[in-house]
Amino acid sequence: MPELPEVETVCRGLNQLTSGQTVRGGEVLLSRTLAHPVSVKKFLTQITDVRFDQWQRRGKYLLARLKDLSGQEKGWLGVHLRMTGQLLWVKQDEPLQRHTRLRLFCDNSQELRFVDIRTFGKVWLVPPGQPVENIITGLQRLGPEPFSNSFSSNYLTMRLKSRQSNIKTILLDQNIVAGIGNIYADEALFKSGIRPTTIAQQLTLAQVKRLREAIIDVLQTAIEKGGTTFSDFRDVTGINGNYGGVAWVYGRTNQPCRVCGTIIERIKLAGRSTHFCPHCQDQDLEDDKMNTD
Secondary structure, three states, X not given: OOOHHHHHHHHHHHHHHHOOOEEEEEEEOOHHHEEEOOOHHHHHHHHOOEEEEEEEEEOXXXXXXXXXXXXXXXXXXXXXXXXXXEEEEEEOOOOOOOOEEEEXXXXXXXXXXXXEOOOOOEEEEEOOOOOHHHHOHHHHHOOOOOOOOOOOHHHHHHHHOOOOOEHHHHHOOOOOOOOOOHHHHHHHHHHHOOOOOOEHHHOEHHHHXXXXXXXXXXXXXXXXXXXXXXXXXXXXXXXXXXXXXXOOOOOOOOOEOOOXXXXXXXXXXXXXXXXXXXXXXOOOOOOOEOOOO
């Protein structure tokens, strides 16, 4: 599933290539791609003759502010790529990818194409005057952005101090922090020296601080590399992400740790593959516990 770095990479590409572009029409090839409105006719009517003003990212959601040809607000277009979704900026005469679900035709024979193999991705059209969160309700449940001031060491300490689940599973909870998924949870835990099976409330204050810093560092590095491509992710021009080549542990089962040479192990936690170095992520949890009075 595309995570924060992949979605941010797509967002930046969309701003570079589609901002100011006017949608002249479209085609919906899979109606269940539309989360709102569910009517294909209504969606196409409302999206026609509006232009993309600016794209934003919130967690793993992409949000485009829309305006009409006179500059009046026309609401928002929201997209969640889910497992295998791709937004591609292509020429209209380019052969359709097999799993194309939605096409938005723009000027100069260009189009924005939504391709999704697993068909879990969703598209919303939020009418003007409506709060975006009222239509895209998943936005209501998101925790702070990792790069925001709200995502402080104090915040993370408070959210973890009473949690008895393993820290890897908690990092995947979008209510705790928005945008982190399986790849970057593993990577951040490696960089902070924390074993993924560690119970959250057993983390020391120093470990929580290291974890927060590692999350930010890993996400920034991945954005610089254009995200990670292990299977389906592409940017808006169809280019693979490059982070996989420098990953510390994710996808490196039975390979030597880049730091100590110990073989990287893979286990399952809450049904998710989890990668770690048994040497580098073997920290003493006895000092400075968060739950110490």
